[in-house]
Amino acid sequence: MGALSMTTARSYGWIxxxxxxxxxxxxxxxxxxxxxxxxxxxxARQPPDYPIFVQLRVSRTVLGLLAGxxxxxxxxxxxxxxxxxxxxxxxxxxxxxxxxxxxxxxALGFGSILGVPATWAGxxxxxxxVVAIVAGASWKRGQLSGVRLLLSGIALxxxxxxxxxxxxxxxxxxxxxxIVQWLLGSVDSVGYGVLFAFAxxxxxxxxxxxxxxxxxxxxxxGEAWAGxxxxxxxxxxxxxxxxxxxxxxxxxALTGPIGFVGLIVPHLVRSRxxxxxxxxxxxxxxLGGVLVAACDTLGRIVLAPAELPAGAVMAILGGPYLxxxxxxxx
Amino acid sequence: MSALLEVRHVTYDYSGNxxxxxxxFSAEGGEFVVLMGVNGAGKSTLLDILAGLRNPNSGEIxxxxxxxxxxxxxxxxxxxxxxxxxxxxxxxxTVEQMVLMGxxxxxxxxxxxxxxxxxxxxxxxxxxxxxxxxxxxxxxSGGEQQRVxxxxxxxxxxxxxxxxxxATYLDVHQQLQCFSTLAGLAREGALCIAVxxxxxxxxxxxxxxxxxxxxxITADFxxxxxxxxxxxxxxxxxxxxxxxxxxxxxxxxxx
Numbered sequence: 001m002g003a004l005s006m007t008t009a010r011s012y013g014w015i016x017x018x019x020x021x022x023x024x025x026x027x028x029x030x031x032x033x034x035x036x037x038x039x040x041x042x043x044a045r046q047p048p049d050y051p052i053f054v055q056l057r058v059s060r061t062v063l064g065l066l067a068g069x070x071x072x073x074x075x076x077x078x079x080x081x082x083x084x085x086x087x088x089x090x091x092x093x094x095x096x097x098x099x100x101x102x103x104x105x106x107a108l109g110f111g112s113i114l115g116v117p118a119t120w121a122g123x124x125x126x127x128x129x130v131v132a133i134v135a136g137a138s139w140k141r142g143q144l145s146g147v148r149l150l151l152s153g154i155a156l157x158x159x160x161x162x163x164x165x166x167x168x169x170x171x172x173x174x175x176x177x178x179i180v181q182w183l184l185g186s187v188d189s190v191g192y193g194v195l196f197a198f199a200x201x202x203x204x205x206x207x208x209x210x211x212x213x214x215x216x217x218x219x220x221x222g223e224a225w226a227g228x229x230x231x232x233x234x235x236x237x238x239x240x241x242x243x244x245x246x247x248x249x250x251x252x253a254l255t256g257p258i259g260f261v262g263l264i265v266p267h268l269v270r271s272r273x274x275x276x277x278x279x280x281x282x283x284x285x286x287l288g289g290v291l292v293a294a295c296d297t298l299g300r301i302v303l304a305p306a307e308l309p310a311g312a313v314m315a316i317l318g319g320p321y322l323x324x325x326x327x328x329x330x
Numbered sequence: 331m332s333a334l335l336e337v338r339h340v341t342y343d344y345s346g347n348x349x350x351x352x353x354x355f356s357a358e359g360g361e362f363v364v365l366m367g368v369n370g371a372g373k374s375t376l377l378d379i380l381a382g383l384r385n386p387n388s389g390e391i392x393x394x395x396x397x398x399x400x401x402x403x404x405x406x407x408x409x410x411x412x413x414x415x416x417x418x419x420x421x422x423x424t425v426e427q428m429v430l431m432g433x434x435x436x437x438x439x440x441x442x443x444x445x446x447x448x449x450x451x452x453x454x455x456x457x458x459x460x461x462x463x464x465x466x467x468x469x470x471s472g473g474e475q476q477r478v479x480x481x482x483x484x485x486x487x488x489x490x491x492x493x494x495x496x497a498t499y500l501d502v503h504q505q506l507q508c509f510s511t512l513a514g515l516a517r518e519g520a521l522c523i524a525v526x527x528x529x530x531x532x533x534x535x536x537x538x539x540x541x542x543x544x545x546x547i548t549a550d551f552x553x554x555x556x557x558x559x560x561x562x563x564x565x566x567x568x569x570x571x572x573x574x575x576x577x578x579x580x581x582x583x584x585x
Binding site for chain 1: 378381382383403404406407408410411412414417418420421422423424427428431432434435440441442486492
């Protein structure tokens with residue numbers, strides 16, 4: 001009895017612990033950077049420290065926390081939905097679609113579309129297109145088939161990547177440079193209006209996903225298992241795919257394709273903390289955000305004054321982890 | 331008083347082929363019904379339809395007098411459990427987490443209550459898997475995994491329990507244990523329906539058999555009377571021959 005209720009207490013402990021780490025990252029990481037910032041001058045709202053702190057450091061940290069959380073939660077979601085431990089927004093082609101959309105706008109030299117920076121509009125349009133195609137190809141007898149989703153997702157991923165390479169080789173040099181820069185995945189400062197809108201999107205979709213955690217557990221075992229335990233499969237699959245796509249598109253649009261976070265964090269949480277989505281999902285959301293924000297901070301200081309994009313830092317850290325994972329589990 | 335389960339004229343088509351053709355029967359709690367037939371006869375499809383995983387093209391299924399589709403998915407899951415034919419081998423969950431999933435249909439809180447855990451513990455003890463409650467499900471042998479899945483079905487506390495080839499990957503001893511368990515669950519009042527290919531295992535443990543052939547029920551008899559008219563064997567194979575054990579129970583010989 002005592003030992004059993006400890007399990008629940010420990011579960012909440014992991015979730016609240018992750019939340020504390022998330023908050024600490026948000027409070028501390030903005031103070032770290034290539035130039036030192038004085039606390040007194042920020043408190044006194046004196047330039048140049050105050051504007052640098054508020055307009056660059058804080059917004060960048062918040063963006064890292066949100067985008068990392070969004071991609072990491074989506075990874076854990078897709079892994080449960082498709083019962084495939086390597087399913088991520090990447091395997092489903094959603095991020096490649098978003099990247100192609102963004103690259104297209106860079107190649108065409110659009111600065112902004114309808115007041116929104118063009119890469120964001122392009123990424124959202126690209127992700128939406130891929131979702132429509134992949135979902136359309138995977139709709140079978142009134143429900144989404146996991147195998148079809150994964151296969152058509154991988155196919156679309158290849159097609160989009162091929163087009164990105166094609167575009168990159170035909171555009172003029174300075175634009176090719178911008179494309180490569182964007183593709184490396186960077187967490188640049190964005191305005192607070194955009195950040196606020198993104199925060200709302202992340203909040204709403206995360207709540208929608210995480211409140212279904214028990215259903216994702218059942219689905220991770222099997223469709224018949226879930227269907228005979230009170231899950232409306234069709235509604236759940238549709239909801240999961242839509243929420244996951246919105247989160248991916250939003251994150252990719254704002255940061256560029258930051259690889260691996262959707263893979264590393266869910267797998268780390270699953271093996272070190274719990275495979276139960278009621279713990280796995282909130283912890284992935286919170287710790288994924290911390291990882292991206294931390295990688296971005298690390299990228300700012302290791303080669304200062306030059307900056308290493310967060311995506312590159314993540315790949316250097318994430319690549320070896322993936323190799324280790326493959327060796328251990330398959 | 332209506333029967334626990336009543337199946338009326340259920341027809342199911344799959345891309346132009348008629349898988350089930352006007353299937354009908356009714357059954358009561360306490361029965362252990364085995365569903366037999368050659369591959370492709372429609373056994374698993376019928377089981378899926380009874381579990382609410384597929385909808386029939388026509389006909390209806392009444393559970394306690396109420397149409398199956400009139401129950402919400404959650405209400406249905408509290409009354410009907412389904413043991414799938416196979417699960418993934420690399421599931422990340424522990425034994426206890428797997429069994430507790432059966433309680434989701436009864437609990438509304440985020441994590442399980444002590445009562446849910448007590449149900450799970452009781453079921454794991456009965457299925458002889460309490461000793462590895464904290465082990466990963468994927469590290470167990472096939473027989474051990476099957477016992478865990480049975481425990482997960484038990485904690486749903488259903489009236490109707492469906493089993494899709496429950497003994498397929500088990501060794502002989504585990505097969506016997508599995509069928510004794512199903513017979514025990516029926517004796518406690520549940521209606522158990524199991525798809526199986528093992529004739530003698532079925533005859534020794536079940537109370538009633540249904541033979542499905544080309545989407546129709548071609549035989550429906552009480553198993554103690556299986557040898558009275560052994561015509562039904564022809565629906566399974568021409569190489570079967572009915573005899574009886576020294577105790578007088580029906581026994582099928584393979585030729």
